[in-house]
Amino acid sequence: MAxxxxxKDTMQNMKAMDSTEIAALESGTYACVQLLGYHExxxxxxxIIYQ
Incomplete structure (x- = not known):
């Protein structure tokens, strides 16, 4: 669903995204990443919304 x-809870979690999540972003399954905190x-x- 687009x-x-x-x-993602933290920037560390965002940096550790796996290939399945990255592929879902690239294919349009997800419109963007919503980051709920930087360090925690x-x-x-x-x-923070990254488009």
Missing amino acids: NQFLI KGDTPAP
């Missing part, structure tokens, strides 16, 4: 967010979940004022 236009869904791939949600909730340490940013709002989620």
